[in-house]
Amino acid sequence: MNAVFLDWATMGPGLDTSGLHALLPDLKIFDVTEDHEVAARIQNTQFVFTNKIRLTDKLLEHCSGLRFVGLTATGTDNVDLVAAKRHGVAVCNIRAYCNQSVAEHVFACLLNLTHSIRQYTRDVRAGEWQKSEDFCLLTHPVRELSAMTLGIVGYGELGKAVANTGASFGMDVIVSARPGSRDIKDGRVSFDELLTRSDVISLHCPLNNDTRKLIGADELAKMKHDAILINTARGGLVDSAALAAALRDGEIAAAAVDVLPEEPPVHGDPLLDYAGDNLIVTPHIAWATNEARQAAIDELTANIAAYLEGGERNRVV
Numbered sequence: 001m002n003a004v005f006l007d008w009a010t011m012g013p014g015l016d017t018s019g020l021h022a023l024l025p026d027l028k029i030f031d032v033t034e035d036h037e038v039a040a041r042i043q044n045t046q047f048v049f050t051n052k053i054r055l056t057d058k059l060l061e062h063c064s065g066l067r068f069v070g071l072t073a074t075g076t077d078n079v080d081l082v083a084a085k086r087h088g089v090a091v092c093n094i095r096a097y098c099n100q101s102v103a104e105h106v107f108a109c110l111l112n113l114t115h116s117i118r119q120y121t122r123d124v125r126a127g128e129w130q131k132s133e134d135f136c137l138l139t140h141p142v143r144e145l146s147a148m149t150l151g152i153v154g155y156g157e158l159g160k161a162v163a164n165t166g167a168s169f170g171m172d173v174i175v176s177a178r179p180g181s182r183d184i185k186d187g188r189v190s191f192d193e194l195l196t197r198s199d200v201i202s203l204h205c206p207l208n209n210d211t212r213k214l215i216g217a218d219e220l221a222k223m224k225h226d227a228i229l230i231n232t233a234r235g236g237l238v239d240s241a242a243l244a245a246a247l248r249d250g251e252i253a254a255a256a257v258d259v260l261p262e263e264p265p266v267h268g269d270p271l272l273d274y275a276g277d278n279l280i281v282t283p284h285i286a287w288a289t290n291e292a293r294q295a296a297i298d299e300l301t302a303n304i305a306a307y308l309e310g311g312e313r314n315r316v317v
Helices: 020-023 035-042 081-085 099-114 119-124 156-166 191-195 219-221 240-248 291-306
Strands: 003-005 027-029 047-049 068-071 090-092 149-153 171-176 200-201 228-231 256-259 278-280
Touching: 020 291, 027 200, 047 256, 081 090, 090 291, 099 119, 099 156, 099 228, 099 256, 099 278, 099 291, 149 156, 149 191, 156 171, 171 191, 191 219, 219 240, 240 256
Parallel strands: 003 027, 003 047, 047 068, 068 090, 149 171, 149 200, 200 228, 228 256, 256 278
Antiparallel strands: none
16 A cells, blocks of 8 residues: 655654554655645555645545545645545544643743743843842742633633643633624633633634634733733734734733744744744744654554544544
């Protein structure tokens, strides 16, 4: 059985692929596949694995032997699922592989911002502590998480993991109903109420037509002036220019973003130009601990094994 992994470089170094090769000894792994190379690499292949490569109807219709597409991500928006079903191609994603990684990243950023770690480190290196008249230096605010309300937007696996971590810090956790929905149940609050009540808002919802620029100028204006926004979901959920302006003008206290609307951001972004200490920008690595990346490969391997045995583990098509 022919098999290809099209964009292995997206998974990072140091991963064990022995399980994959045991199932599919003829697996070919390509670090990078350019758009013009995709068709040739999948044309005579039964199994295709990818993280972010787009598989369109046009590509799939020329792959009569293709049986299985395995994604190393939860999102499936890079595959035409309707076309896959029409062509008889099974598609599997992976789930719950990076919950701990994302939750730790959210709170690494949050603690950095609430405890002014970057500012105090800079002050010590500049000799400010050495000149202090007291045993400590208290020139930047330090806030305790247990006194804060954490608002979760998107209550899937990742949202629940972040909510549970917040609760372990003693935070009051509230969860948004689907934005724009009038059907509020299960103890959730409206999106507008979450905006006004939360000291910290953490985004974990998918990007679609209903959530694109979910956080814009109007939403930022409703947030507390000392609130913190964290986005580890999708860059398109937040209006970058509006967020940069809100941070600059003190409309909210701080933000941490791990995602941008364009990745990599080769055409720039207002948040990349922002220089204040109240913004943390990381390059889409919240999911990427060594353990989570290996879990992704292990989940892919389990999906393949199930398929070969006639099962439907993590099937989306």
